Amino acid sequence: MTGFEAKVPGLWHGLKSIIRRDLLLAWKRPGDVLNPLFFFAMVSTLFPLAVGPSAEQLAVSGPGVLWVAALLATLLSLNSLYLSDFEDGSLDQIILSPQPLPLLALGKSVSHWLVSGLPLVIVSPLIAMTFSMPAASVGVLMLTLALGTISLSLLGSIGAALTVGLNRGNALLSLLILPLAMPVLIFGARTVSLAAAGDAVAAGIYFLAAYCMLALSFAPLATAAALKISNE
Amino acid sequence: MHLSLYTDADAKTLTELLSGTNLCVLRGERCLFKGLNFALSSGELLLVQGPNGSGKTSLLRSIAGLFGLETGYISWRGVPTKNDRQSFSADVVWMAHHVGFKADLTLLENLRFETGLRSATLEEIESILERLSLSQLVELPMRSLSAGQQKRGALARMLISDARLWLMDEPFANLDVGGHDLVIELIAEHLAENGICVMAAHQDLELEVPMHSIQLQ
Numbered sequence: 001m002t003g004f005e006a007k008v009p010g011l012w013h014g015l016k017s018i019i020r021r022d023l024l025l026a027w028k029r030p031g032d033v034l035n036p037l038f039f040f041a042m043v044s045t046l047f048p049l050a051v052g053p054s055a056e057q058l059a060v061s062g063p064g065v066l067w068v069a070a071l072l073a074t075l076l077s078l079n080s081l082y083l084s085d086f087e088d089g090s091l092d093q094i095i096l097s098p099q100p101l102p103l104l105a106l107g108k109s110v111s112h113w114l115v116s117g118l119p120l121v122i123v124s125p126l127i128a129m130t131f132s133m134p135a136a137s138v139g140v141l142m143l144t145l146a147l148g149t150i151s152l153s154l155l156g157s158i159g160a161a162l163t164v165g166l167n168r169g170n171a172l173l174s175l176l177i178l179p180l181a182m183p184v185l186i187f188g189a190r191t192v193s194l195a196a197a198g199d200a201v202a203a204g205i206y207f208l209a210a211y212c213m214l215a216l217s218f219a220p221l222a223t224a225a226a227l228k229i230s231n232e
Numbered sequence: 233m234h235l236s237l238y239t240d241a242d243a244k245t246l247t248e249l250l251s252g253t254n255l256c257v258l259r260g261e262r263c264l265f266k267g268l269n270f271a272l273s274s275g276e277l278l279l280v281q282g283p284n285g286s287g288k289t290s291l292l293r294s295i296a297g298l299f300g301l302e303t304g305y306i307s308w309r310g311v312p313t314k315n316d317r318q319s320f321s322a323d324v325v326w327m328a329h330h331v332g333f334k335a336d337l338t339l340l341e342n343l344r345f346e347t348g349l350r351s352a353t354l355e356e357i358e359s360i361l362e363r364l365s366l367s368q369l370v371e372l373p374m375r376s377l378s379a380g381q382q383k384r385g386a387l388a389r390m391l392i393s394d395a396r397l398w399l400m401d402e403p404f405a406n407l408d409v410g411g412h413d414l415v416i417e418l419i420a421e422h423l424a425e426n427g428i429c430v431m432a433a434h435q436d437l438e439l440e441v442p443m444h445s446i447q448l449q
Contacts, residue, residue: 004396017348089330097349098322
């Protein structure tokens, strides 16, 4: 009838292009990426200085402090997840694109994790050394932090999407996300403590992995719905 | 230009591509418009006019599905758009007042992102950029382009998308005389190819095309 053909590229293509765009943006603004990482490193290196040099005390408090710092660092970076897209009008274009919105929301969360979660996981062994945590628990620390930060990036995107149109949404975002983040914090910190004590850790890791899968399957859908509401 | 504001919602024919039935939009407590109907066939343009704050942008956003309607519905190819968002999205492109490009990325990087969402080849992009006299600017970050040049970038996105329905909010804002004529020319071509266009604008259009218009109060 006419020359108009709605040629929509495949889902994988759409997912790749939004991840690539956000990574490119992060690359051009390294300050935004480094902020949460600095926060994480600072909180967790100042703590041993304040508590004192007792190795036993540090080893006991280490997992908890590291996990709280990681949680707060992730929350800090979540606020800006959809904010710039909302302000410059790209969110309209993303919502109106023929690619499914949950897919694009997933892509945003993936790139958010790559620039904010993954660096935390990578530097965590260094921080663990300042708490004189046993070498055996470092692997568990990295694994739990990886699973935990993925969950937080995904769950946090729901909060970021809900608060994107609001002034001072940051406090509200934390309130919305913290209840969902509690299980991650509890199981993450406890599993690392158990590993340090030489106990079995499989149960905690299984729980974190299951929670991560749950977030992976539901958070993009919830984020997409929240974005449509916030963008009205 | 002839003025036709359909009031009879039943007067639909199969040739109608885009129609709105009994539309009402609230902005906070205020009713911007209600009982609004329109119907467009292929090759037609709908011009939405009215003073600032009269709801031109809200009407366009609700046609796109970005803004919730209080009553009524929009149909595309005879199917209410809320029933089939995905295929409607493939047919529509939205040119808003905010151009929707990332200021830190170059025009080419921005357009490359678009091609991940809507297919287009790089050769297509090159010829489109040539036509919009943007070829020299593709390697510059968007923030260093002028408002008019960014607007031309938004036109490039419309052309790349190959969508049948163009929704344009104040397409002439920030454009120079050449840009103004270019937009007119692009719209005329688009309509000649059986495209369809809904535009919000302040001024009248010097355009010889089948046109409907809506005057919002």
